[in-house]
Amino acid sequence: MSDVPADLKYTDSHEWVRDNGDGTVTVGITDHAQDALGDLVFVELPEVGKQLAAKGACAVVESVKAASDIYSPLAGEVVEVNEALDGAPETINSDPYGEGWIFQLKLAGDDAAAGLLDADAYQQVLEDEE
């Protein structure tokens, strides 16, 4: 059973979103996503300063198995990326909601939850996928 923390928001493409309360959000991939991908071996991070559209492909994670796109959950500007993943992509496997975060976004809009799923709704997505 994958871990789905109640305080985060989610996308149906398996990203999680943490509202930092200051107009920025932190984004990563869910425990379910890392488990489905298997051991991660490479992360292509977005560029700091890049403007992202909601649902646009913005980064890539590659596991021993395959490459997988990461989609920006919301529109905004990339203000920070997790450079530590360059040397240690496996951090996403071991700590997907903590040290395995991928990038931070300064939101273009006011709503840090626009169009996102809460934990219950994401849990439902996982159950429907089974």
Place this chain on the structure above:
Amino acid sequence: MGFRTPLYDAHVALGAKIVPFGGWDMPLHYGSQLDEHHAVRRDAGVFDVSHMQPVDVIGPAAKPYLQYLLANDVNKLVEPGRALYSCMLNQHAGVVDDLICYYLEPGRYRPVVNAATADKDLAWMQARAAGFDVNITRRDDLAMLAVQGPSARGKAEALLPASIRAAAMALKPFHALAGDGWLVGRTGYTGEDGFEIILPAAEVDALWQGLLDAGVAPCGLGARDTLRLEAGMNLYGQDMDEDTDPLAAGLGWTIAWTPPERNFMGRKALEARREAPDLPRFVGLLLTGRGVLRAHQQVLVGGEPVGEITSGGFSPTLERSIALARVAPGVANSNEVAVDIRGKAVPVRIVKPPFVRNGQPKIDL
């Protein structure tokens, strides 16, 4: 639901991630594919390869039949217990399948073919048998384990039937021996020492559990793929298929051209291909830029496509990405060689496989 090996429940109990593979439900990994890979390179791992299909070829004409069927020559198997890697070709020299053929005793051979192609192979083999006094039997009563790694043979020793234990431990690479219904070969698909063991399906549970109890790591198809890629070994359906001849897949060494009068299936087409000016090169690639090489990515020289990756991935041993690729003749190393990864030309170096053997890197990084 796919076919299941006798160990399916054991895999599930170990927490395996099960995936469909060639019509079978097989373990991909038991938690971490990387850990399983390293276990085989550094110690010992065991793979359930019971999805692979042993076929018994028995009869007075078994040898001449196999000399016609296979591109390699079973005449090289000078004594029982020897094993031979070969391609089975169609009339256009395309690869119907690749296999290991064990020589059991005069008039008895045992090719082991791939799972996904087993039905096709059996039909092909039966159709070629016309005019040969030979019986071809699918051995669905057998299971197969590959125990691989520097400590593999030592950890397997006590579990071998007493009647063949000492002789099995004394086997040289690519030799095998049979006894008590078991066939133990010092062969494998990982680039490490070890055994491949074919045994009665009813006995495989005990061997599997015994190996786990001896500290051998259970390993899935994921690690099997990265290990064989590092070892520079081809995978059927990926590096070659019915539209690819062995010369275009780096398998020229498996073709027995002599004696010239041996008329094997596909020989004529293959001889023509041998002289073809457009015969591609089959090479290894080491990614020097960032990313992961994957099958079907284009190889570029000066931005122009010159070939395609057939197998690619991350090498856990080298901690770099590696690949096998088919490229145009004349493509050589230069700082212009690259691979198209999601629209970006990422530099690679052409290298000669294997990438890793017996735990050691075989290429300069």
